[in-house]
Amino acid sequence: MKNKMIMQATDLSIVFGGLRAVDKFSFELYQNELVGLIGPNGAGKTTVFNMLTGIYTPTEGEISYWDERSRIHSVGKKQPAVLNKVGIARTFQNIRLFNSLSVIDNVKVALHAHRKANIFDVLLRTKKFRSDEGMIEEKAMQLLSLFKIADKKNELAKNLPYGEQRKLEIVRALAARPQVLFLDEPAAGMNPQETEELMELIAFIRKEFDLTILLIEHDMKLVMGICERLIVLDYGKIIARGLPEEIKKDPQVIKAYLGEEALEHVESE
Amino acid sequence: MQNTKMFNKKMIFPLLVSLFLLIIPTILIKFTIIDAYFAQIITLAAINAIMAISVNIICGFTGQLSLGQASFMAIGAYMSIFLTENLGLPMGLSIIFAGFCAALVGFLIGFPTLKLRGDYLAIVTLGFGEIIKVILMNFKSITGGANGKRFVDPAAIRFTLNPEVSFFVIVFFLIVIVVLFQNFIRSSFGRAILAVREDEIAANSNGIGVFKYKMTGFIIASFVAGIGGALYAPFIGFIKPEMASFNRSIEYLIFVVLGGMGSITGSVVAAFTLTSLQEFLRFLQDYRLLVYPLILIFVMLYKPDGLLGTREFSFIKTEKRLFAFFKKVRVKNEK
Numbered sequence: 051m052k053n054k055m056i057m058q059a060t061d062l063s064i065v066f067g068g069l070r071a072v073d074k075f076s077f078e079l080y081q082n083e084l085v086g087l088i089g090p091n092g093a094g095k096t097t098v099f100n101m102l103t104g105i106y107t108p109t110e111g112e113i114s115y116w117d118e119r120s121r122i123h124s125v126g127k128k129q130p131a132v133l134n135k136v137g138i139a140r141t142f143q144n145i146r147l148f149n150s151l152s153v154i155d156n157v158k159v160a161l162h163a164h165r166k167a168n169i170f171d172v173l174l175r176t177k178k179f180r181s182d183e184g185m186i187e188e189k190a191m192q193l194l195s196l197f198k199i200a201d202k203k204n205e206l207a208k209n210l211p212y213g214e215q216r217k218l219e220i221v222r223a224l225a226a227r228p229q230v231l232f233l234d235e236p237a238a239g240m241n242p243q244e245t246e247e248l249m250e251l252i253a254f255i256r257k258e259f260d261l262t263i264l265l266i267e268h269d270m271k272l273v274m275g276i277c278e279r280l281i282v283l284d285y286g287k288i289i290a291r292g293l294p295e296e297i298k299k300d301p302q303v304i305k306a307y308l309g310e311e312a313l314e315h316v317e318s319e
Numbered sequence: 320m321q322n323t324k325m326f327n328k329k330m331i332f333p334l335l336v337s338l339f340l341l342i343i344p345t346i347l348i349k350f351t352i353i354d355a356y357f358a359q360i361i362t363l364a365a366i367n368a369i370m371a372i373s374v375n376i377i378c379g380f381t382g383q384l385s386l387g388q389a390s391f392m393a394i395g396a397y398m399s400i401f402l403t404e405n406l407g408l409p410m411g412l413s414i415i416f417a418g419f420c421a422a423l424v425g426f427l428i429g430f431p432t433l434k435l436r437g438d439y440l441a442i443v444t445l446g447f448g449e450i451i452k453v454i455l456m457n458f459k460s461i462t463g464g465a466n467g468k469r470f471v472d473p474a475a476i477r478f479t480l481n482p483e484v485s486f487f488v489i490v491f492f493l494i495v496i497v498v499l500f501q502n503f504i505r506s507s508f509g510r511a512i513l514a515v516r517e518d519e520i521a522a523n524s525n526g527i528g529v530f531k532y533k534m535t536g537f538i539i540a541s542f543v544a545g546i547g548g549a550l551y552a553p554f555i556g557f558i559k560p561e562m563a564s565f566n567r568s569i570e571y572l573i574f575v576v577l578g579g580m581g582s583i584t585g586s587v588v589a590a591f592t593l594t595s596l597q598e599f600l601r602f603l604q605d606y607r608l609l610v611y612p613l614i615l616i617f618v619m620l621y622k623p624d625g626l627l628g629t630r631e632f633s634f635i636k637t638e639k640r641l642f643a644f645f646k647k648v649r650v651k652n653e654k
Contacts, residue, residue: 103524134526142524148517150629151510158507159514160525165507172506173499179506186507226526 053081055116056230056262057125062101062111071097072286075111079230084256084263086277086294088270090306094286095266096143099234102264103140104130118229135163137229141219143238143266149208153199156207156218157190160225164189190225196258197221197251213244217251224259231255233265237272245269249276274298282306333634337494341487348483358482360598361591365489366551368590369496371574372583373543377440378572379580379629380504381536382516383433387444389567390451391421391541395548396558397455397462403472405461410474414492414549421545422538429537434530436519440537448563455560467559470552479556489550496543497583501631503539512536516581573611577618579625584632589625 057079064072072094079085087095100106102113104125113125117136125133139160148156164186171179194200197217202210207218216236223231236252237245249272255261267273273280273294280297282290284306290297297303344361347353353361370392377385395417402413432443455462462468470479478485503509514522515532523529552558561567574593578585593611600607618626 105520105524129528130520130523131526131528134524140524142521146518146521148514148521151513151517155510155513159510159522159527162507162511163526167507169503169508172508173502175502182507222525 053083054120055079056081057102057113057115059102059113060111062098062108062113064097064101064106065109070286072101072108072283075283075286075288077281077288077291079262079264081229081262082256082260084252084265084276084278086273086280087264087266087283088268088273088280088297089283093283093306095283096234097286098283099140099232099264099266101126103138103232104128104133134226134228137227138232139223139226139228139230140232141216141223141234141236143234145215145219147207147215147219147222150206152204153207153210153218154187154190154194154203156222157193157225158186160222161186161189163226193221193225212239213247216240216248220251220255224255227259228261230262230264233263235266235268237267237269242271245272248272252276329635332638336634337498341490341494344490345483345487348486355482358486360595362482362486362489362554364591364594365486365493366547366554367571367574367594368587369489369493369547369550370544370571371578371586371590372496372500373540373547374568374571375575375578375580375583375586376500376543377537377540379575379582379586380509380516381512381533381540383533383537384438384441385444385537385540386441386565386568386572387446387448387451387563388540388544388571389565390444390448390563391425391544392548392551392567393451393455393558393560393563394421394424395545396552396562397468397548398545399549399552400468400470400472400475400558401461403470403475410472410478410553414546417549418542418545421548422542425538425541426534429534433533433537444568445565448565448568451563452560455563462560465560467557469557472553475553475556478553485554489554492546492550493587496546497587500539500543500583508532508535573615575625577615577625579627579629581629582625582627582631584630585625585627588627 055078058077060076062072062075063070075098087098089095097106101108102125107126115123115125115133115136115138117123121136123133123136148159151159165182167176167179167182171182191200191203194203199214199217199221202214207215210218220233220236233252237248240248252263252265253276256263265277277294280290280292280294281288282297282300282303289302289306290300292300344353348358370388373391374385374388377383377388398417398420399410399413402408402416403410406413408416428443428447429440432440456465458464470476478488504512511522511527511532512535514525514527515529515536519529548562574589575586577593578587578589596610597607600610603610
């Protein structure tokens with residue numbers, strides 16, 4: 051039995067100038083799934099992500115999203131900031147932290163929606179403002195401790211080592227308590243050991259936060275290891291979808307990744 | 320851990336220091352221990368500091384380049400005269416309202432411009448400054464045209480002629496602006512604005528309405544510039560359309576770049592230092608104009624982030640350091 055559907059995209063296409071970057075992309079996302087979106091470089095994976103999180107407006111097609119209270123939202127018509135408030139959070143392929151803010155402030159920014167104080171409370175430092183700040187501080191610290199970077203809370207984000215920057219970006223995305231998390235190549239630039247740790251981290255996040263995750267990845271080991279379902283993209287089109295085991299043997303996927311000859315080689319074996 | 324009292328211990332020290340900075344010079348000016356010439360320089364420096372803060376709010380904190388803050392200052396200055404003389408408001412009230420007028424104009428300029436990503440605001444504010452100048456020159460019935468306008472309200476004249484009054488009021492406004500802005504920037508709203516400066520796309524994806532917070536930053540900056548202008552008008556007593564010129568805007572931008580983008584302390588320090596420097600270098604006559612760019616070049620070479628970077632003077636840290644120092648001295652003496 052399948053869980054509740056939380057996102058559905060039908061026939062998404064986006065055109066940049068004369069280039070059809072993504073062509074008729076359709077998919078459904080169900081609650082608590084972990085789905086991988088893979089494909090060779092330039093296949094349009096990040097473009098799909100940008101459409102699903104509201105950064106790009108698709109040229110054609112519809113994206114519907116159901117939030118935790120089952121209200122329906124049309125993704126293409128909303129700003130990322132609005133979508134974030136109803137439960138869509140993401141990270142970026144080339145880490146986008148608030149570099150000259152401290153680690154804890156990076157997380158606190160994402161907790162902005164939790165404030166109750168208005169601008170006059172802030173200017174006059176009323177009781178409401180102080181309790182607000184206390185609450186935000188506490189929530190941010192909880193998250194940082196959970197991911198074991200609490201001891202670095204006052205460091206500037208840009209001074210963190212690479213692996214921890216990735217981690218901080220995920221923590222920041224989780225601060226908004228999203229229903230669905232989009233991870234854009236979380237293992238990019240990591241060594242095998244760090245990738246291993248990341249797999250554990252993703253598993254941990256899923257358990258702890260009860261999340262639906264869609265991730266883009268190049269690292270096949272990571273993808274095959276944790277994803278329940280895969281979607282393969284090439285030249286903006288979906289060429290295969292299914293269980294990791296099926297995808298591994300799919301001739302179209304092998305062709306896209308390794309070329310025509312490799313396919314002949316595999317078939318002859 | 321939460322402080323529930325409105326005034327807590329932490330605030331006593333800053334309060335005393337600000338009162339000291341406000342009252343002692345006022346008394347010294349009153350009894351002409353500080354002469355009128357020097358009083359004029361430090362009061363002008365305080366106005367420049369307010370203007371530098373305004374530029375810093377939009378350029379250093381919100382991350383949007385504005386090249387026309389002087390035009391908001393001019394709006395504030397002309398509005399304060401208009402509201403006092405033509406509408407008969409008391410001067411104190413018209414200073415505040417002049418700030419709101421500048422903020423409203425900021426809203427109207429920002430609304431179409433800040434939706435775009437990039438440096439469009441710089442171009443628009445640049446053009447806006449020239450438009451304001453032309454309007455002020457041609458609207459003779461209200462603005463006095465190219466000859467400028469005198470502030471002849473009795474309250475304003477008292478303000479112009481008594482250096483201790485203008486010093487007290489202007490520095491008081493400066494302190495209030497610094498305190499309120501510090502409260503703002505250290506809040507959730509402040510972090511939202513900083514996030515927009517750091518990375519618009521990331522801020523947007525983390526629930527920060529980018530346009531809304533760029534607007535907030537710009538409106539606050541316009542308001543502060545309006546207040547700066549509204550204080551300048553009665554202080555000098557006479558204003559001209561050249562106030563809105565591009566050169567003036569750039570001058571304030573230089574204060575900010577030198578002091579450090581994103582540091583209020585830096586802006587205030589730079590405004591006071593450079594304003595006094597201009598006066599003390601008068602013996603060089605026209606050559607003093609060479610010193611200015613030289614300072615700028617050296618600071619950019621050796622301290623590209625400005626004198627203070629994004630650091631701020633902190634009372635709490637200074638207090639701790641002072642205590643630690645006294646303790647050390649006492650231990651030494653006991654030995």
